[in-house]
Amino acid sequence: MSTDTGTATTTTTTTTVPPGRIGDSPLRPDGTLKVTGEFAYASDLWHDEMAWGVTLRSPHPHARIRGIDITEALTVPGVWAVLTADDVPGENAFGLEHADQPVLASEFVRYEGEPVALVAADHPETARRAAKRIRVDYEVLPAVTDARRAMDPDAPAVHRPGNLVRHLRLRRGEENPTAPVVVSLDFEVGMQDQAFLGPESGLAVPAEDGGIDLYVATQWLHVDQRQICLALGMPAEKVRLTLSGVGGAFGGREDLSVHVHACLLALRTGKPVKMSYGREESFYGHVHRHPATMTYEFGAERDGTLVYAKAYVLLDGGAYASSTNAVVGNAGTLGLGPYRFPSVAVDAYGVFTNNPPCGAMRGFGCVQAAFAHEALMDELADTVGVDRVAIRQLNGMREGDLNITGQVIDSAAPVGELLQIVADFPLPPERGEGADPRSLPGAVNNTTHGEGVVRGIGYAVTYKNVGFSEGFDDYSTARVRLEMTGGEAVATVHTAAAEVGQGLITVEQQICRTELGVERVVVHPKDTAVGSGGSTSASRQTYVTGGAVKAACEAVRAAVLERAALALARPAADLRLDGEKIVGSSGEVLTGLAEVLGDDAVEETVEYRHRPTHAIDPETGQGDAHVQFAFSAHRAVVDVDVELGLVKVVALDTAQDVGKAINPDAVVGQIQGGSAQGMGLALMEEIVVTDGHVRNPSFTDYLIPTILDMPPMRIEVLEYADPHAPYGVRGVGEPPTISSGPAVAAAVRAAVGKPLRRVPIRPEHITGT
Amino acid sequence: MRITTRVNGTEQEVDDVWAGESLLYVLRERMGLPGSKNACEQGECGSCTVYLDGEPVCSCLVAAGQAIGREVTTVEGLADGERLHPVQEAFVECGAVQCGFCTPGLVVAAHDLLARVPSPSDPEIREALAGNLCRCTGYEKILDAVRLAAERQAQA
Ligand code: FES
Ligand code: FES
Numbered sequence: 001m002s003t004d005t006g007t008a009t010t011t012t013t014t015t016t017v018p019p020g021r022i023g024d025s026p027l028r029p030d031g032t033l034k035v036t037g038e039f040a041y042a043s044d045l046w047h048d049e050m051a052w053g054v055t056l057r058s059p060h061p062h063a064r065i066r067g068i069d070i071t072e073a074l075t076v077p078g079v080w081a082v083l084t085a086d087d088v089p090g091e092n093a094f095g096l097e098h099a100d101q102p103v104l105a106s107e108f109v110r111y112e113g114e115p116v117a118l119v120a121a122d123h124p125e126t127a128r129r130a131a132k133r134i135r136v137d138y139e140v141l142p143a144v145t146d147a148r149r150a151m152d153p154d155a156p157a158v159h160r161p162g163n164l165v166r167h168l169r170l171r172r173g174e175e176n177p178t179a180p181v182v183v184s185l186d187f188e189v190g191m192q193d194q195a196f197l198g199p200e201s202g203l204a205v206p207a208e209d210g211g212i213d214l215y216v217a218t219q220w221l222h223v224d225q226r227q228i229c230l231a232l233g234m235p236a237e238k239v240r241l242t243l244s245g246v247g248g249a250f251g252g253r254e255d256l257s258v259h260v261h262a263c264l265l266a267l268r269t270g271k272p273v274k275m276s277y278g279r280e281e282s283f284y285g286h287v288h289r290h291p292a293t294m295t296y297e298f299g300a301e302r303d304g305t306l307v308y309a310k311a312y313v314l315l316d317g318g319a320y321a322s323s324t325n326a327v328v329g330n331a332g333t334l335g336l337g338p339y340r341f342p343s344v345a346v347d348a349y350g351v352f353t354n355n356p357p358c359g360a361m362r363g364f365g366c367v368q369a370a371f372a373h374e375a376l377m378d379e380l381a382d383t384v385g386v387d388r389v390a391i392r393q394l395n396g397m398r399e400g401d402l403n404i405t406g407q408v409i410d411s412a413a414p415v416g417e418l419l420q421i422v423a424d425f426p427l428p429p430e431r432g433e434g435a436d437p438r439s440l441p442g443a444v445n446n447t448t449h450g451e452g453v454v455r456g457i458g459y460a461v462t463y464k465n466v467g468f469s470e471g472f473d474d475y476s477t478a479r480v481r482l483e484m485t486g487g488e489a490v491a492t493v494h495t496a497a498a499e500v501g502q503g504l505i506t507v508e509q510q511i512c513r514t515e516l517g518v519e520r521v522v523v524h525p526k527d528t529a530v531g532s533g534g535s536t537s538a539s540r541q542t543y544v545t546g547g548a549v550k551a552a553c554e555a556v557r558a559a560v561l562e563r564a565a566l567a568l569a570r571p572a573a574d575l576r577l578d579g580e581k582i583v584g585s586s587g588e589v590l591t592g593l594a595e596v597l598g599d600d601a602v603e604e605t606v607e608y609r610h611r612p613t614h615a616i617d618p619e620t621g622q623g624d625a626h627v628q629f630a631f632s633a634h635r636a637v638v639d640v641d642v643e644l645g646l647v648k649v650v651a652l653d654t655a656q657d658v659g660k661a662i663n664p665d666a667v668v669g670q671i672q673g674g675s676a677q678g679m680g681l682a683l684m685e686e687i688v689v690t691d692g693h694v695r696n697p698s699f700t701d702y703l704i705p706t707i708l709d710m711p712p713m714r715i716e717v718l719e720y721a722d723p724h725a726p727y728g729v730r731g732v733g734e735p736p737t738i739s740s741g742p743a744v745a746a747a748v749r750a751a752v753g754k755p756l757r758r759v760p761i762r763p764e765h766i767t768g769t
Numbered sequence: 770m771r772i773t774t775r776v777n778g779t780e781q782e783v784d785d786v787w788a789g790e791s792l793l794y795v796l797r798e799r800m801g802l803p804g805s806k807n808a809c810e811q812g813e814c815g816s817c818t819v820y821l822d823g824e825p826v827c828s829c830l831v832a833a834g835q836a837i838g839r840e841v842t843t844v845e846g847l848a849d850g851e852r853l854h855p856v857q858e859a860f861v862e863c864g865a866v867q868c869g870f871c872t873p874g875l876v877v878a879a880h881d882l883l884a885r886v887p888s889p890s891d892p893e894i895r896e897a898l899a900g901n902l903c904r905c906t907g908y909e910k911i912l913d914a915v916r917l918a919a920e921r922q923a924q925a
Pocket of ligand 2: 197247501867868869870871872905906
């Protein structure tokens with residue numbers, strides 16, 4: 001399958017896939033609602049008599065709370081409730097991996113923007129004004145806002161016992177390796193934001209049984225439910241969650257935002273309470289991608305064959321743990337890229353600081369590391385005089401190799417092939433005379449007509465783990481029901497796996513159609529009435545929830561055949577379900593599904609687990625930590641106005657192995673969107689934090705790529721089935737975000753001829769002013 | 770404050786509007802028309818784009834009072850009953866919709882572009898949609914959708 005939108009055409013290899021089945025690209029079932037404005041996002045929720053909740057947040061990165069006076073706020077007409085830490089009925093703590101974050105700060109605030117109090121009122125503006133009248137008496141404390149400084153034994157501790165969240169130590173091969181060629185570099189990556197467009201929102205509705213129904217935009221309903229139960233001191237059956245429309249996620253909705261707050265206000269007031277962040281609050285209201293400081297060294301033979309690697313990776317986790325532990329796990333175990341290293345020493349650290357908390361974002365620890373290992377790979381290529389593509393192919397992983405944790409890569413690892421594909425794509429035409437200024441650096445600002453513009457080309461390749469790693473019980477649940485409705489067989493699929501825009505609901509329908517032969521598949525709303533679907537992250541849902549839906553369909557099919565076998569007095573093993581018919585071993589129609597089902601429904605619920613992963617050895621970092629690896633490569637072509645420091649990405653071409661494209665169009669959509677986010681980090685996206693204060697919490701000052709910034713993309717999708725995965729699928733969403741940024745950065749370096757060891761690359765880095 | 774305005778061809782009247790409310794807020798929270806989106810409310814993303822007397826505007830930047838007596842068209846007003854407008858149809862067919870939060874604003878902006886420029890070139894499309902952020906798609910399929918809608922309009 002290949003897509004070439006550079007010439008405004010999309011070509012897909014003709015296949016004979018039946019419409020709507022796996023391998024086809026049926027339209028998403030929510031598409032019409034989304035283009036007409038009828039789709040209900042979390043921020044669109046509305047309820048008669050509802051109140052609005054707002055959050056009062058800390059203005060200080062680190063302070064002791066000496067007292068909170070809410071009396072004045074309570075006197076504001078229209079205010080229903082004002083809550084502080086004292087009003088949290090359960091444990092005042094939440095967190096994905098460790099419950100270390102207060103629902104509302106009690107003794108200390110540890111970052112700017114930490115929630116301190118809540119207000120519910122009949123108008124959001126009333127609530128905001130009342131929140132301003134809450135008097136918080138802060139004793140400002142010294143803040144640790146530098147990750148290196150946080151490692152000092154005498155640095156103020158953000159938490160007891162100290163600031164280290166995790167140190168991953170990885171050793172393999174020789175202890176003191178040497179090599180004839182040694183290259184090294186330092187690299188820094190700034191703090192990126194997920195910048196999903198739909199703000200954090202939810203509606204909590206108090207229920208008659210004393211419990212609560214929460215409608216919210218999230219990535220994992222059940223992990224939210226667990227944390228909300230802890231904070232509310234309520235059992236799971238009283239805390240029911242339903243997914244509302246999600247306006248993008250990218251990791252930023254893994255941690256709680258409005259969830260507990262809205263529930264607290266609703267339970268206190270007895271009214272439905274809606275909370276919805278504005279853009280500025282959103283920048284404070286979710287975790288970000290960890291900024292990284294890295295030092296890498298590669299040793300190699302004179303021909304470029306890698307001998308060893310040493311890497312030091314320091315990730316600033318900010319004030320609370322969130323998923324820092326797992327991000328360090330990825331940066332450590334995958335942080336040298338898809339290459340073969342005989343000897344390795346990696347030390348990856350995550351630390352607490354009084355900066356904004358950092359956690360999950362698409363690419364999860366691999367993104368930061370890829371900038372360093374790919375820049376160093378170019379350095380090595382230039383040092384030994386080998387072509388930059390060739391050196392990657394020389395050292396690239398192949399199936400059967402061991403990675404740096406000693407895990408066998410036991411399915412396709414087409415590093416060399418992916419690089420060859422992007423290298424062989426035609427290059428964009430040279431810039432001619434009289435080029436449209438919109439296609440030049442500076443675009444509509446018309447800053448150049450081509451003078452001072454230099455072209456550069458860069459390459460990068462990556463691999464990423466799919467699913468949760470290091471021994472996590474990473475399962476998903478699916479309930480599938482088959483019945484006759486109005487003379488037609490209808491399947492209903494019910495999972496709690498979050499649809500965040502990626503297209504999981506389409507994939508669930510495709511799997512049901514394929515397995516059960518029905519045309520009509522209803523996707524039940526996502527809620528906690530069914531078992532956990534696991535997280536919509538780590539590129540895992542098509543694999544894991546897809547696997548669960550497949551398994552549930554198989555169970556339904558088996559149950560239908562059992563019923564048919566009973567009725568027909570034949571062994572079930574001789575029967576097959578073919579569309580709406582039950583056929584015998586030679587294809588003869590024996591009876592119809594309608595006859596077998598009658599008025600009954602056949603329903604099965606199945607939990608699906610991928611093969612287990614294992615903890616790594618704490619001393620050596622060795623072990624089978626990951627379930628699957630996904631590979632991608634990018635080639636970027638850029639034009640740089642070296643006088644003004646402006647960059648125009650002219651082409652961003654990529655190849656990726658997806659195992660099996662369940663929905664080829666959605667796969668391409670993931671690759672395009674993921675590539676844009678990687679490019680954004682390379683060139684423009686950074687939350688600027690000074691002394692613990694966020695300086696640019698708006699889309700005016702935090703820039704994400706626009707349609708003018710994105711170049712046309714050539715995309716080639718390989719389908720080397722993973723024999724261990726359902727249908728052979730391989731996770732898709734994250735690799736493009738990992739390899740696109742380093743390719744863009746490499747292209748800019750090639751154009752400018754400067755080392756540029758920090759991203760995002762800013763105009764002043766290019767001009768040196 | 771009382772606001773009376775025509776929205777999607779229907780007279781709308783709402784009371785008790787606070788002077789600081791935007792047209793976006795009034796549409797979404799008081800008129801039951803949440804189709805226009807609220808991704809930034811700072812005039813930076815285009816998700817709230819509506820027509821005000823035929824001109825596309827960021828409704829988050831328009832004070833509700835400014836809409837009094839004027840004509841507003843939102844994304845909810847573009848389809849012809851059950852029949853999608855060709856721009857809407859093309860967005861669905863081309864996979865230009867993922868999370869869809871940017872979609873209402875982009876549909877209105879593309880609708881406006883094609884009304885002014887029936888066969889836009891790629892640079893014209895990019896320039897016209899430069900004020901509409903999308904975080905999911907990388908914009909490629911949005912370009913495809915606008916091209917397809919233009920093609921269909923030319924044929925019709
Ligand atoms: S919500 Fe109006 S421009 Fe973003
Ligand atoms: S589709 Fe999600 S922001 Fe555009």
